[in-house]
Amino acid sequence: MSSTRSAPEPDDPIGYFLEDLTYHGKTDRTREAYERVLRRFESFLDDADPESATHRDCMSFVHSLRGDVADSTVATYAAYLSRFYGYMTEVGAFDGNPMTLVIEEMDETVDKDPARRDVSIPAMRSFVARVRHPLHRALLVTLLKTGMRVGELCNLDLRDVAVTDPELNAAYPLGERPALSGRPDSLFVTSEATVGEKLNGEVRTAANKRKRGTVIPIDDELRRTLKRWLAIRPDSPSPAEPLFVGTAEGWGERLEPQAVRHVVERYAREEGWYRTGGGADENVTPHYFRHFFTTHLRDRTGDRGVVKYLRGDVADDVIDTYTHNWGDQVRETYEANVYRLGV
Template identity: 35%
Template sequence: MADRETPQKWSDEQILQMDTSSSTDVLELKRKPIQEYIRRKRRYGKEAEYIKKTRTVLREFESFLLNEFESHLCDIDDTHVAAFNEHLRTGDRYYTITKTWSMEPKNIDLLDRTRYEYLSELVEFYKWLVEDEGLLTQNPARKALNDLPDSEFDLSPPGRPRIEIQEMKTFVQWLSTPIHRAIILFLLKTGVRIGELVNLDLCCLHLEHPIYEATLERRGISLHSAIRSSPDTVFLEGKYQADTTIRGETRTAGNKRQRAGGTLVPIDTELKTALLEYLLTRRCAHSHPQQARPVFLNRQGSGDNDRLTQQSVYGLLTENGASEGVLKQYGWWSKGQPTEEKVTPHYFRHYFTHNHRHNQGVYDQYMPEGVIAYIRGDSPDGESVREQTYRHDDWNVWERYVKRPYLAGIYQFGVYE
């Protein structure tokens, strides 16, 4: 997506007089600071969604400065940033952010946490102009953010619906198609992020079943070395950015799993049945390198890549145009509904995390905190007992300290009883 150029309201001479700099490309940088900043982010491999969000925030701030103060991005102080914060907090309309089906600016409706993130993005932008480029002598966004009172932002996580285990059982048993059962159960029982779900390949899934084994053999797929000797497990790989090539395929989504060596997650009988059911009923994937054949596919072919995407998952669960996802059909999700009142695809990660803690969830069984952190893929502390205990490079250690407590504690929904 090409960036818009800064409106030429200022002459080159005026631009050159803004603040001080030793840069040899002062004029070009000051004429297009956002475009240059985005180009730098893209060059260093930042994900497309992050770049899109960053550009959106900066363009809104740029337009706000132009409309309210006739000011350039490189000719402001902290009062302009404080005024932008007030605009985000009390204003009724954005300047540049529009609805997808209309060019009318949409209403501003931000959580405090999101508003804080917007201002923090300005801090990073001006930090780049000051420290990396030497274009400006001060960071007005940092000063404004530091001077705001502590009570300005409520940064506590948004509340989420409390769904009792029987209610969740009713929902899971209500699902009527193999793909919905497989996805929902996978999210509930592993706590994965959506990016990790869509990046999962058949070679990283070891199901001990003759039909699955024959499927892999027929397609010439060999299991990943991490799970070759670990039946009924899934290997969730470590962190990588979007546009990274894995097993010959460039991934459109990144993996945010913090454990560099990845995570080996046991698969219980219920999830195993759901995955086998789905794999037996889905169509074949042919448009991928042999070792990069995905587990989850779009229901319709999509050119050279039929891997399920993050957008497709949200469509299956929430909505996609006129198509209603299962969460919307069930009444757990609707557009515009506050976060604390609806179930989103990411909700299932929190459900796994909080409902397996001792005496804290909606479930009688529990898992040790270390097992939960390991399954989630949280970054380990090399000096902690947890790092020494929750490893998968030693099968006996992993089976004793991860697999057994996991299988004893993971909730069951009675889908196939």
């Protein structure tokens, strides 16, 4: 299994990534686009190698593009570079993604890119309504209601979910995280999940990228959706009791990010929201749901701090402020403003 493999140490990380793009079925055109951007970044680093690049190196590269290419192209190049680092981190070849901070600072620019697909809340509501499979709907609704990353979704265990429901609490070991004590109807996203390391008795194959653990409210829609899923969830052989497990291949085993991406791609294709060879500006993916969450919740609340807290993107002093005032400032703001999906 993938959890027992040693982390790759390629001499040419970019070549390794491009080869994997081929294995994943990406078109020659897409592969060539990635290669053009990544090799340009490699040349920009001069004597340094991509693995040792810092977020300041990445910021300098992005800054060097401005004035040379269009703003939308700058955003595309940054997205390519972030995907490269995200993938290499996920497979264990790199320790982290230095583009994370860069992308967060670019959010406003990227969000205004006129080429990016703009899905309205009513359109997203109709999209979700057509998803009938309890697992698939639970995956989509959790991503849309929390803004978490796909790896963070896959790393959720039953102990990370607290719900006010006597039936569920009698049937499952829910909400046993100390961080959830006194915080009903919420879930906990840890910052401690690392590829290849054991957490809650299970070696993880995806990493969480949060600066610190985050408690996210569960509203009535997400609670109902999770209850429908748990009613059919197969028993898992894992001592960690993962929340989301396979119902076809890998029956009862923790879902991995690629499986979730395939689920989202399937429904997005049916909706006309995904095209082979399409980029981040066109295709609806799990990452697009994070963008959707950020954009709509930020516009509705006007509170960038709460949104950054929920996304897990803020520094220690800020996250402490929201953690200590979770009930008033986070929960109330979230419940008053989170969009409805009609589930």
